[in-house]
Amino acid sequence: MNHNLKFDFxxxxxxxxxxxxxxxxxxxxxxxxxxTKAELLNQWFAPKPLTTKTKSMDFREGGHWHYAxxxxxxxxxxxxxxxxxxxxxDYYTASDAFSNAEGEINKDLPCAEWLxxxxxxxxxxxxxTVVTYKSLSDLEQVIQMGMEQGMTAxxxxxxELLFTIKQGKNEQ
Amino acid sequence: MRRDIFQAVADPxxxxxxxxxxxxxxxxxxxxxxxxxxxQAISKHLRILTxxxxxxxxxxxxxxxxxxxxxxxxxxxxxxxxFRKIWESRFEQLDxxxxxxxxxxx
Numbered sequence: 001m002n003h004n005l006k007f008d009f010x011x012x013x014x015x016x017x018x019x020x021x022x023x024x025x026x027x028x029x030x031x032x033x034x035x036t037k038a039e040l041l042n043q044w045f046a047p048k049p050l051t052t053k054t055k056s057m058d059f060r061e062g063g064h065w066h067y068a069x070x071x072x073x074x075x076x077x078x079x080x081x082x083x084x085x086x087x088x089x090d091y092y093t094a095s096d097a098f099s100n101a102e103g104e105i106n107k108d109l110p111c112a113e114w115l116x117x118x119x120x121x122x123x124x125x126x127x128x129t130v131v132t133y134k135s136l137s138d139l140e141q142v143i144q145m146g147m148e149q150g151m152t153a154x155x156x157x158x159x160e161l162l163f164t165i166k167q168g169k170n171e172q
Numbered sequence: 173m174r175r176d177i178f179q180a181v182a183d184p185x186x187x188x189x190x191x192x193x194x195x196x197x198x199x200x201x202x203x204x205x206x207x208x209x210x211x212q213a214i215s216k217h218l219r220i221l222t223x224x225x226x227x228x229x230x231x232x233x234x235x236x237x238x239x240x241x242x243x244x245x246x247x248x249x250x251x252x253x254x255f256r257k258i259w260e261s262r263f264e265q266l267d268x269x270x271x272x273x274x275x276x277x278x
Contacts, residue, residue: 005267
């Protein structure tokens, strides 16, 4: 990672929020496009080594993004993001849930509200993402899914985390 | 079922208890003075915190003192660190994409 770029990651366990602030070496409009256009989202959203696949994208208030994060072995993990409020190129809010390939939301897994704001920083842009879980127990569940496997802090273990999430889905 | 630490911190009274005993070990009676609740209620919270291994009991004469298990609290932060790395990776890919697009424009 480029250490000259601002990066904050703050968890507020009392408010059930995660606040993630990151600066990018591009103007606000371009960064906005990368967040809101499927062909661009597909190129960065899933953390390595996973890739992103969009099934449908309708970026408008009430619209949704139905996507999968795909493991190198082909295993797919589906997500459903519904866009609630959009003010180009300032911010959008959305609800983010786990789903299946048909777009049916998994109500047993935590759903989160996202507020994504885009701010000018000279020639750069800062994106602030505030992820709010409905309750602390939702945040707990997300955290716990990662923790119960006793994972070490490496990205290589991400597939395990996703596997855990999938196991949780199957058990419920 | 083994209780988990997230269940423990879900309750505001238990969070307040954690904050108090983080400063010094305390007896249930001393803790109860800080809350508008019964000593029994505090004992119940302490039992849950003990089952989660977030606090540990220490006998001093007739009194039982409750102490915070710092290491256990760190577990929460450990996972958050994991989550942070996922976001870092995601953003690095966005950095690359932005740089590619900017080059194509020139």
